[in-house]
Amino acid sequence: MAMPLPGPRAWIEVVTMEFKHQATVTLAEVADAAGVGESTVSRVLRNHGSFSGKTRDRVIAAVERLGYVPNRIAGTLASTTSRLVAFVIPSLSNIVFPDVLRGASAVLEENRYQAVFSVTDYDPTKEEALAAAMLAWRPAAVMLAGYEHTEGTVKMLRASGCRIVEMLDVDGDALDLAVGFSNGAAGRESAAFLLKRGYRRIGYVGHDLNRDTRAGKRFAGFCQTLGTGDAPLADREILAGASSVENGRLGLERLLARTPDLDAVYFSNDDMALGGYFHCLARGISIPGQLAIFGYNGLDIGRATPQPLSTIRTPRVATGQVAAQLVVTNAPPQVVDLGFELIEGATA
Amino acid sequence: MAMPLPGPRAWIEVVTMEFKHQATVTLAEVADAAGVGESTVSRVLRNHGSFSGKTRDRVIAAVERLGYVPNRIAGTLASTTSRLVAFVIPSLSNIVFPDVLRGASAVLEENRYQAVFSVTDYDPTKEEALAAAMLAWRPAAVMLAGYEHTEGTVKMLRASGCRIVEMLDVDGDALDLAVGFSNGAAGRESAAFLLKRGYRRIGYVGHDLNRDTRAGKRFAGFCQTLGTGDAPLADREILAGASSVENGRLGLERLLARTPDLDAVYFSNDDMALGGYFHCLARGISIPGQLAIFGYNGLDIGRATPQPLSTIRTPRVATGQVAAQLVVTNAPPQVVDLGFELIEGATA
DNA sequence: ATCGCTGTTGGCAGCGCTGCCAAAATGGGT
DNA sequence: ACCCATTTTGGCAGCGCTGCCAACAGCGAT
Incomplete structure (x- = not known):
């Protein structure tokens, strides 16, 4: 009208x-x-x-x-204190991150905090953009994976004044809080284990290490320990893209085609290792007699295979729990090393 | 002072x-x-x-x-329109939900929406409490799994005026939007496939069906189709607790101990089915000659096993994508059936 | 120079709640 | 009945932003 x-x-x-x-x-x-x-x-x-x-x-x-x-929006605005916790994670396909979220969300829910998340696809630039977007919600804390962030990300987070938690790694300088375990040590212990078992022709099958820097640190640690013995890394096969069972299978196939006399292979994680394991089953390669297989993460599925997978079990859920706990209790800046456990299994 | x-x-x-x-x-x-x-x-x-x-x-x-x-908090308050989308999911251990989140978060990020989540552990009462907590953030939409909610949850959601998306199921009456596929049909097609292949002594291994109602609907559909033929369900083994590879292994072991002459087993999902597969590998039970195995979900790992798993592939990521799309475009109430695909595989 | 139009701009009242403060009620003592 | 120390309570100014509206500038057309 x-x-x-x-x-x-x-x-x-x-x-x-x-x-x-x-x-x-x-x-x-x-x-x-x-x-x-x-x-x-x-x-x-x-x-x-x-x-x-x-x-x-x-x-x-x-x-x-x-x-x-x-209305929590109004309440948050009025009190200028937030009970949002922002997760900026690389991926949801890699079970590691759902596990971390699971541990964290349980603790957060108990304390009436609310989890919000976004996924970077292992892209530091995207991480920066998403972190910026998250900060606009004025979270109590931002939870990230690892230490490798762009300069912009670091500057922004520092300026924001909210708590910062770097998860799943302790090899580096924490911005504020850090919870996880040493990937370098995991790589070194894996190598030490294989050497102790007597393997000498050792190969590696991994996924894109530039993106997954924690896998890179494990590999570096692995090579470091091998290098000090009489059995340097014999060969390696790096696949583009994310880790997956299929990539592990394919990687081992290629590696063995090139270097058939390997007696052990270290995989970037259990997904990849399972692919290798299946390849051996399919080809009739006896494990660990002809070829030993070693993974990383300690997934449940690796314990149910005919031969339990030799691997390193990481405290993923606990990482999330502790990270959340530190935030809700407003703990002082610190690095919490949760350690890991080597599972001997039966594949190495 | x-x-x-x-x-x-x-x-x-x-x-x-x-x-x-x-x-x-x-x-x-x-x-x-x-x-x-x-x-x-x-x-x-x-x-x-x-x-x-x-x-x-x-x-x-x-x-x-x-x-x-x-400050998005202030912006949201002032404009009384929110770009938060709340996910209330049963679990993060079951890969289904991370997959859905993955699909959804990609679409939401593109549209500058922010995902927030909480985990119910398949507990309807907890779902109600968490949904209430989420509504306090005045989200644009609440995304849930399936149709089974408490009366209180339904009333609250209806009263909230925000969009409601029920995901991963289309067998029921949607509150507002629904995106997924028919679990009943999945069960029926699985049974029809096994019957067509000539199996007649068919068993079932599943996890807690009271909590995971979608698995219950599949099982019901499965039995329904079996019942119409000359091969009613021979035996079943239901394990308490969540689905897992180990539970699948254990379940098959128990089932075969009781009913050794089965020629096929339907599992509540691929995790369980892989457990069964590993059990057969370990015991030297030939697949599918001695025993056929059929799963549900179409996980990647099932494609990399020595014999690809016979299963039904569900559009989990797409479910998340479409759900998010409907919300950001403010689509009218509707049910979107994304269907599923039967993978013949080599285990049945 | 004047008119009217479109394109820009600033002021300000909320959004719904919390934090602070002062006012009012309460409850013994005496 | 009166005083003081506690509770208990309500008023109100923001939190930082958006949406509305009125004011204004620029610019051809007259």
Whole structure:
């Protein structure tokens, strides 16, 4: 209507406006309904400050009656303190990260924190963009994988003033909090184990190491220990793309085609190792007699194969739990090394 | 200090207060620095409304200079429209859900939405509590698994006015949007396939069906089709707890101990089926000659085993993508059946 | 020079809640 | 009945941004 009619219809606009916002019950309405002030409702709902039992009952009743749902957006703005925790993770395909999220979200939920996440695909530039986007939500903490971040990311995070947790690695300088284990040590121990078992013609099958820097650190540690013995790395096969069972299978096939006399192969992780294991099963290569296989991560599936996979079990869920715990308790900056466990298994 | 000293130190308190809020740059400060009004900065930053190129450059420069990070909490409150999408999922251990999240988060990120999540452990009561907590963040949409929710959950979601997406199932009445495939049909097709292949002594190994209602629907569909032929279900083994490779192995072991003459086994999903497969490998049971194995999900690992797993491939990532797409485009209520694909494989 | 149009711009009232403060109620003592 | 120390309570100014609206500038057309 270009020309609203004068007179009794003037209230029409008001009605329209009232319908605009999805009949959302506000704290003020609850206060009215309960016959108390807004701050009293707020205190009761957060169980913070003091109020009489009688008042509490009336407030609760009004809340139930109206179906009031507090607005955390408004609450966060008003208190300038957030209970959001932002996860910026490389991937959701690699089970490592769901595991970390699982551990963390359990702890966060108990403490009434809320997890938000985004996925970088192992791309540091994307990580920077996503971290920036996350900071706009003013989280209490940002949880990242590892230490390798762009300069921009680091600067932004530092300036944000929120807690920073670098997870799944402790080989480096933490920005604030760090929780995980040493990938370098994992690589070294794997090599030491294979050497101790007597293997001397050792190869490696891995996925894109530029992106997954933690896998890179393991490989570096592995080579470092091999290098000090009489059995330097005999050959390696690096596949482009993410780790996967199929890539592990393919990688081992190629590696053996080139260097058939290997007696052991180290894989960048259990997914890859399982692929190698299946390749051997399919080709009738006896394990570990003809070829030993060693992985990394300690996935459950590796314990159920006919021969349990020799690998290193990492505390992924615990990493998430501890990371979350440190954040909710507002712990001082520190590095928590959760260690790892070498599983002898039966494939090496 | 119980008694603050008078005189020149009076400003101490003021300084303390200034440090309280982590030197956060606000839009107003950017406006001052750029010599423009707040609303102009807001328009430039959101690329919304009109402004001159000159103004834009000055604003951008000020933003960079001050390292301004917009506050989405404030923005969301002010605009009363949210770009948060809440995922309330049963589990993160079951790869299904990370896959869905992966598909969804890619689409959401492109559209500048932010994913938040929490995990119910397949517990409807917990789902209700978590859904309530999520609604407090006033999300644009709540994404859930399946149709089985408590009355309270349904009532709350309906009242919230935000979009509701029920994922991974289409066998039921959708509250608003639904994206997935028919679990009942998957069960029926699996049974039909085994019957067509000539198997007649068919067993089932599954995990807790009360919690995972979608697995229950598959099993029901499976039995339904078997029942119409001359080969009703010969035996079943249900394991308490979540699905896992180890449970699949154990389940098959128990089932065969009780009913050794089975010629095929249907598993509640691929994790379980792989356990069964490994059990056969370990015991020298030939597949599919002595025993056929059929799974559900179409995990990548099932394609890399010496014999590719016979299974049904489900569009998990696509489910997440489509769900997110429907939300960001504000599509009308509808049910999207993405279907599934039967993989013949070599284990049945 | 004046008019009217389109394109820009700033001011300001909220969004729904929390934190602070002052006011009011309560509950013994005396 | 009166005083003081506690509770308990309500008012209200923001938190940082957006949306609305009015004001204004630029620029051909008259």
